[in-house]
Amino acid sequence: MASVEKHYDFIVTGAGAAGRSFVYQLLHSPLKHSRVLLIDQERKQSDDRTWCFWESTPGPFEEIVHYSWPKLWFHTYDYTRQLDIAPFSYKMIKAADYYSYTDECFAKHKNVVSIIADVASVEELPDQKGVLVHTSEGDFSAPWCINSIWRGTIDKSKVQYLDQHFKGWFVRTKEPIFKDGDATLMDFRVPQHDDFRFMYVFPDTPNTALFELAIFSNEHLSSDGYDEIIRTYIKECWSHIGEFEIVREEQGVIPMTDYSFSTRNGPIIHVGTAGGDTRASTGYTFLYIHRRIQRLLQALAKGDNRLGDLNWFDQRHQYYDSLMLKVLAEKRYPGDQLFARLFRDNPPPRLLRFLNGESHLPEELALMSTTPIPVFIRAMIGA
Ligand SMILES: Cc1cc2nc3c(=O)[nH]c(=O)nc-3n(C[C@H](O)[C@H](O)[C@H](O)COP(=O)(O)OP(=O)(O)OC[C@H]3O[C@@H](n4cnc5c(N)ncnc54)[C@H](O)[C@@H]3O)c2cc1C
Numbered sequence: 113m114a115s116v117e118k119h120y121d122f123i124v125t126g127a128g129a130a131g132r133s134f135v136y137q138l139l140h141s142p143l144k145h146s147r148v149l150l151i152d153q154e155r156k157q158s159d160d161r162t163w164c165f166w167e168s169t170p171g172p173f174e175e176i177v178h179y180s181w182p183k184l185w186f187h188t189y190d191y192t193r194q195l196d197i198a199p200f201s202y203k204m205i206k207a208a209d210y211y212s213y214t215d216e217c218f219a220k221h222k223n224v225v226s227i228i229a230d231v232a233s234v235e236e237l238p239d240q241k242g243v244l245v246h247t248s249e250g251d252f253s254a255p256w257c258i259n260s261i262w263r264g265t266i267d268k269s270k271v272q273y274l275d276q277h278f279k280g281w282f283v284r285t286k287e288p289i290f291k292d293g294d295a296t297l298m299d300f301r302v303p304q305h306d307d308f309r310f311m312y313v314f315p316d317t318p319n320t321a322l323f324e325l326a327i328f329s330n331e332h333l334s335s336d337g338y339d340e341i342i343r344t345y346i347k348e349c350w351s352h353i354g355e356f357e358i359v360r361e362e363q364g365v366i367p368m369t370d371y372s373f374s375t376r377n378g379p380i381i382h383v384g385t386a387g388g389d390t391r392a393s394t395g396y397t398f399l400y401i402h403r404r405i406q407r408l409l410q411a412l413a414k415g416d417n418r419l420g421d422l423n424w425f426d427q428r429h430q431y432y433d434s435l436m437l438k439v440l441a442e443k444r445y446p447g448d449q450l451f452a453r454l455f456r457d458n459p460p461p462r463l464l465r466f467l468n469g470e471s472h473l474p475e476e477l478a479l480m481s482t483t484p485i486p487v488f489i490r491a492m493i494g495a
Pocket residue numbers: 125126127128129130131151152153154156160161162163164165229230231232260261262362363364365366383384385386395396397398399
């Protein structure tokens with residue numbers, strides 16, 4: 113590892129999904145010789161999350177995709193469909209693989225220095241002199257800080273806000289019962305309790321699968337509460353599973369909101385969850401982090417002061433997200449029925465492009481015509 117100096121071209125505060133994506137993509141860009149300091153309060157090694165997303169082309173982390181699925185099930189109590197999602201595939205990356213893969217890459221580059229330190233604050237220096245980052249290991253300066261540490265608070269009474277809270281079981285069965293074709297994107301066959309609740313199931317070997325329960329609501333359950341729902345779901349919908357053990361669990365919360373996150377304060381560029389890269393209607397974040405960082409690096413390399421921010425027309429996807437979130441958060445239409453309509457009346461790639469913010473206007477109009485239009489119009493005008 114290179115020695116720790118005091119001044120860099122970029123200081124990256126937070127070495128999670130976004131901080132690492134920035135450094136990794138920088139090393140594969142025209143800015144690859146920049147001197148970078150990457151700071152996190154902990155050494156990231158554990159499999160603390162599993163990232164899933166869909167895309168139609170290989171992404172920057174294709175080498176560590178743990179598994180990908182070309183077809184996915186969608187279920188409600190009265191509608192079932194297997195979705196052929198080509199040209200997309202649904203991909204899973206394990207956090208431990210992501211951390212070790214990026215660490216190995218950074219270790220090969222003398223211009224990247226990683227340290228473990230608590231970042232106390234990031235100070236913008238006067239006269240466009242960049243930033244001074246105050247940490248438990250001393251102060252460091254740079255023209256730019258790429259920050260993924262969230263320090264704000266969201267006044268939930270002023271915005272649409274729903275937590276996506278979830279718990280997953282990684283199970284191993286005694287018999288080889290899972291097939292590739294069993295992967296399930298959304299299964300609403302769990303009691304909704306006036307919320308928006310669904311299971312997803314992703315088998316990665318004939319004996320192992322992730323069963324995860326996601327709930328969109330601001331009231332969280334106890335750990336046992338999630339377990340009970342997952343157990344009942346497996347008993348009712350996977351009755352052929354036989355004996356199984358839970359080898360690992362994952363639990364977390366993703367805030368879904370139309371809060372206007374600041375993407376930049378002068379030389380401090382906010383990325384990841386802290387920079388508003390989470391999609392308000394689905395909670396998916398991982399793919400949008402890499403895309404945003406790709407645009408950011410292209411802009412930095414060209415000296416483009418817009419720093420890869422989307423133009424007003426491309427920002428329409430954020431408006432769709434916020435409208436969908438409003439319909440769900442204000443319970444204007446049952447979420448399971450809304451998604452059943454969307455999956456029943458649209459070709460899956462159209463819907464997936466829409467949810468990824470990749471759709472074009474004609475497709476968006478076609479998709480909107482399959483929604484309960486009066487509900488969305490009332491949400492739009494606040495009636
Ligand atoms: C369990 C879980 C599963 C998820 N699954 C998916 C998924 O399947 N698909 C998807 O698209 N999104 C998913 N997400 C949402 C999102 O992709 C992740 O939260 C992602 O990790 C966000 O990246 P980030 O860099 O913004 O934050 P993080 O990855 O959390 O990184 C922030 C970093 O900042 C560090 N830090 C914080 N404070 C300090 C400080 N004071 N000093 C120094 N360092 C500090 C933290 O240690 C951390 O490493 C999931 C989230 C969770 C919690």
